[in-house]
Amino acid sequence: MELFLVFSTLLFVSSVSSQDVPYEVSLAQLQACPKECRCPPSLPHAVYCDNRGLKRIPIIPPHTWYLYLQNNLIEVLPEQALRNATELRWLNLNRNKITSEGVEEGAMKAMSSLLHLYMEDNQLTSVPAPLPAGLEQLRLSRNRISKIPPGVFSGMDHLSLLDLQSNKLEDESVTEQSLKGLSGLVQLNLAKNNLRNMPGGLPVTTTQLFLDNNAIEKIPADYFKGLPNVAFLRLNYNKLIDGGLPKNVFNLSNILDLQLAHNQLTEVPQFPTSLEHLHLNNNKIKSVNGTDICPVPASELDGIFDESGPRLRYLRLDGNEIKPPIPRDVMVCFRLLRSIVI
Ligand SMILES: *[C@@H]1O[C@H](CO)[C@@H](O)[C@H](O)[C@H]1NC(C)=O
Numbered sequence: 001m002e003l004f005l006v007f008s009t010l011l012f013v014s015s016v017s018s019q020d021v022p023y024e025v026s027l028a029q030l031q032a033c034p035k036e037c038r039c040p041p042s043l044p045h046a047v048y049c050d051n052r053g054l055k056r057i058p059i060i061p062p063h064t065w066y067l068y069l070q071n072n073l074i075e076v077l078p079e080q081a082l083r084n085a086t087e088l089r090w091l092n093l094n095r096n097k098i099t100s101e102g103v104e105e106g107a108m109k110a111m112s113s114l115l116h117l118y119m120e121d122n123q124l125t126s127v128p129a130p131l132p133a134g135l136e137q138l139r140l141s142r143n144r145i146s147k148i149p150p151g152v153f154s155g156m157d158h159l160s161l162l163d164l165q166s167n168k169l170e171d172e173s174v175t176e177q178s179l180k181g182l183s184g185l186v187q188l189n190l191a192k193n194n195l196r197n198m199p200g201g202l203p204v205t206t207t208q209l210f211l212d213n214n215a216i217e218k219i220p221a222d223y224f225k226g227l228p229n230v231a232f233l234r235l236n237y238n239k240l241i242d243g244g245l246p247k248n249v250f251n252l253s254n255i256l257d258l259q260l261a262h263n264q265l266t267e268v269p270q271f272p273t274s275l276e277h278l279h280l281n282n283n284k285i286k287s288v289n290g291t292d293i294c295p296v297p298a299s300e301l302d303g304i305f306d307e308s309g310p311r312l313r314y315l316r317l318d319g320n321e322i323k324p325p326i327p328r329d330v331m332v333c334f335r336l337l338r339s340i341v342i
């Protein structure tokens with residue numbers, strides 16, 4: 001997540017600070033700069049209209065790549081204002097009052113170069129459609145979204161980040177049909193919704209899956225069979241019970257970070273050798289048996305070198321019913337363990 005941000009910022013700085021913007025383009029941008037906005041001559045493709053109390057989107061100059069409209073009172077995304085925004089790459093509409101009915105179909109179509117669309121903290125009830133086909137990041141957290149129109153992601157193979165946290169999605173809204181087309185998805189955030197089951201039909205490319213603060217009780221035994229790339233899995237604040245986690249359900253050879261805090265587990269689940277961070281705090285775990293949870297049989301432990309052995313470095317067990325000390329067999333198995341919180 002943070003890596004994404006850093007990378008994006010670098011990209012942004014390097015593309016806008018290049019000095020090879022033709023003079024005519026800079027001049028045209030300045031002349032067409034809406035009076036409500038700021039168009040700094042040193043950033044000839046950026047238009048700043050944030051925090052102005054705007055109720056409508058001003059007419060945007062044609063060479064705009066980066067458009068900042070966050071923190072306003074905008075209700076509608078009209079076709080007219082964005083008609084000439086064909087070069088737009090980033091659009092920030094966070095913290096406005098846009099409803100799904102207010103998103104005009106033509107507005108989305110016009111933005112044929114759009115890569116990042118941010119519409120957090122608005123009043124959307126559905127994922128906007130149709131979306132610009134080349135989109136790479138779509139951030140829609142903190143709306144009232146309960147619907148993903150079927151086919152809305154069709155052909156969107158560049159979309160790598162989809163953030164839908166803090167919405168009103170239920171199991172029926174997240175299906176193979178609704179997610180179809182996301183063949184390049186890396187991060188999916190469905191935290192703080194109303195899911196009772198693990199979402200279905202996730203793309204095989206999914207690497208980061210965030211499902212915190214839902215009401216999930218169980219994970220089907222073969223759930224991760226079609227998701228071999230999952231490396232970061234967060235299920236904090238759900239209703240997971242021991243019986244809801246079949247043996248070997250986390251058999252994910254690339255998993256690095258597994259977060260199961262604030263659930264109702266009484267035992268430490270099985271996890272694979274690759275795992276580096278495990279959060280199990282605030283469950284109902286009474287004891288830890290290092291022999292039972294060791295991903296490598298005790299008989300093989302002596303023969304392995306650090307790199308091929310269990311990689312667990314960080315383990316949180318606080319907020320359970322475990323009493324110190326840590327059993328010796330935990331240390332014998334997890335030799336790279338640097339930090340354990342009880
Ligand atoms: C779009 O661009 C055309 C040609 O440059 C111009 O005539 C028209 O007024 C512009 N429309 C808007 C809404 O900016």
Ligand SMILES: *[C@@H]1O[C@H](CO)[C@@H](O)[C@H](O)[C@H]1NC(C)=O
Pocket residue numbers: 248251253
């Ligand atoms: C774990 O997954 C691998 C494939 O990645 C498979 O070969 C193996 O049988 C699985 N193990 C268990 C215990 O399910």
Ligand SMILES: *[C@@H]1O[C@H](CO)[C@@H](O)[C@H](O)[C@H]1NC(C)=O
Pocket residue numbers: 289290291292327
């Ligand atoms: C841990 O589990 C192993 C095998 O399941 C068992 O032999 C051992 O006695 C257990 N250790 C403790 C401290 O209960």
